[in-house]
Amino acid sequence: VIMDETLPGGSAAPYNLGRVTTHETGHYLGLYHTFENGCESPGDYIDDTPCMKDETFGCPIDQDSCPSPGVDPIHNFMGFVDDDCMKEFTPDQMARMKEMTAMFKPSLLFSNPFFCLSIGSQCKYDRDCCSDRCRKNKCTL
Structure with a gap:
């Protein structure tokens, strides 16, 4: 379910650029949140997504909440940051979505x-x- 306020031009700023739809589609195609399992393995079950302790809001550039390598993936569509901060899936996330689509849809x-x-x-x-x-x-x- 997508709230129409989160669609482009909607009233749910800073979540009104359509990225909520991208995020929810990621779930539909087998992805977890970037902060899944916090700093503990296996994280979001995707090897190339750096661990992230908790959900993050806003757009905190260079935030590093876990001791494992890599800063928090705040630009990833599977986080909770503001829409204008979200802009990417990792290559392994894209591979997971393609595999899930081929297998189940x-x-x-x-x-x-x-x-x-x-x-x-x-x-x-x-x-x-x-x-x-x-x-x-x-x-x-």
């Missing part, structure tokens, strides 16, 4: 002829991407 990969999520590469915005003629080259699982 494969219809999402080919459901729209104008968009194709190419497993193992960048997203393709190509009208021919999901056509029968091109599927073998661009949209393989």
Whole structure:
């Protein structure tokens, strides 16, 4: 469930740039919060996400709440920072989402002829991407 106040232009500033939708989609595709398990292993169960002690609000650049390597991933979509601070998933988070999509929601990969999520590469915005003629080259699982 997404509150309409968090959509772009909504009234829930500083959470009104649409990043809540991105965050919730991350959960839908198998991701945990960046602060999952605090500073303890396995964290968010993604190897390339630095540990983070607690949820963080605002945009505290260079915050380092855990002794393990890496500063807190405050720019990650799976945290609780302000929308204008969120801007990335890690490569391993992207791989997890692609794997979860392929395993549990494969219809999402080919459901729209104008968009194709190419497993193992960048997203393709190509009208021919999901056509029968091109599927073998661009949209393989």
